[in-house]
């Protein structure tokens with residue numbers, strides 16, 4: 475099992491993983507069209523957890539937008555294929571991407587907006603900012619008291 479930046483040809487598969495959560499009532503085809511044209515998705519870097527040629531989990535990383543200041547990164551659209559959930563893949567991917575951002579991208583802190591119970595992200599070291607759904611983890615365990623990034 476290993477993590478890598480997603481390749482262009484993998485983007486349709488990645489989008490399809492999130493279909494059950496983010497389709498907003500669209501058909502498969504319309505949802506995929508929306509993903510392909512998404513400015514937001516094009517602005518980030520997708521990471522995937524792989525085994526052989528299979529994508530086990532995926533997420534997107536942002537920086538330089540959504541009010542994320544220098545050294546601040548955002549993780550979004552964390553998703554695992556429906557049949558592969560509950561096996562630790564998303565947790566493993568988040569931990570590997572966290573390590574990559576702190577070690578190789580000089581990240582000061584990483585943010586996310588949790589659409590699910592905070593305990594999932596608490597277990598991975600993220601804490602809620604002021605009780606909101608915006609959660610973060612810093613490289614030096616410092617408390618965050620700046621302006622929150624906008625939703626991504």
Ligand SMILES: CC(C)(COP(=O)(O)OP(=O)(O)OC[C@H]1O[C@@H](n2cnc3c(N)ncnc32)[C@H](O)[C@@H]1OP(=O)(O)O)[C@@H](O)C(=O)NCCC(=O)NCCS
Nearest residue numbers: 495552553554559560561562563564565588589590591594
């Ligand atoms: C959330 C998600 C990414 C977890 O992926 P995963 O590979 O199954 O994650 P892990 O195996 O590492 O962890 C599983 C844990 O996720 C947590 N989890 C999953 N859905 C959750 C939810 N809606 N609320 C709170 N926790 C949740 C549970 O604690 C679960 O633990 P359990 O297996 O002991 O019940 C996956 O369920 C998914 O793709 N959901 C749809 C997309 C989504 O909601 N993404 C999160 C956006 S913030």
